[in-house]
Amino acid sequence: MPSIVSGHIYTFVALAAVSTILIATLNAYTTSLRAIPEAEQLRNLLNHLASKGNELLTIAAATSSSTKVFLQLPTTIGSHQYWLRACNDSSSAWLEGSLGQKSEEAASYRVFLPQGTSASGHFVGGYGPAILESYMNGSTPQLNLGSIGG
Numbered sequence: 001m002p003s004i005v006s007g008h009i010y011t012f013v014a015l016a017a018v019s020t021i022l023i024a025t026l027n028a029y030t031t032s033l034r035a036i037p038e039a040e041q042l043r044n045l046l047n048h049l050a051s052k053g054n055e056l057l058t059i060a061a062a063t064s065s066s067t068k069v070f071l072q073l074p075t076t077i078g079s080h081q082y083w084l085r086a087c088n089d090s091s092s093a094w095l096e097g098s099l100g101q102k103s104e105e106a107a108s109y110r111v112f113l114p115q116g117t118s119a120s121g122h123f124v125g126g127y128g129p130a131i132l133e134s135y136m137n138g139s140t141p142q143l144n145l146g147s148i149g150g
Contacts (some may be wrong), residue, residue: 038078042097043109045073049084049132050111056134057117057141075126086119086145093119099106113143118133121145
């Protein structure tokens with residue numbers, strides 16, 4: 001009789017372990033399914049910001065004037081905070097962004113701006129509307145990204 005009871009206990013423990021593994025696997029799968037639309041929304045947001053930036057850069061270059069636009073962006077993407085940054089180096093300029101806390105590491109997504117553009121600034125989701133400002137800095141079009149609230 002004791003061997004039958006211990007066999008049932010081992011079976012119960014094995015079922016509990018398999019159930020725990022199965023639940024953890026399904027939870028990870030659900031999380032990854034949620035991350036795909038969030039990444040797509042961030043990519044779309046960067047593309048929208050880059051197209052607005054290109055529009056402002058074209059106006060600034062054509063008219064030699066300063067232009068500014070306020071963009072109402074989502075406070076979060078899914079349940080995650082996000083950040084956007086305008087950067088440039090000696091050869092190109094781009095807008096980049098990622099979900100989570102702002103870091104100096106490489107961003108998840110990057111959208112390039114026209115050649116010869118200078119870009120700077122950052123925006124963190126949830127701190128008011130984004131501000132895109134464009135003007136001519138000598139013969140170089142300049143694009144600045146910022147926010148009202150932070």
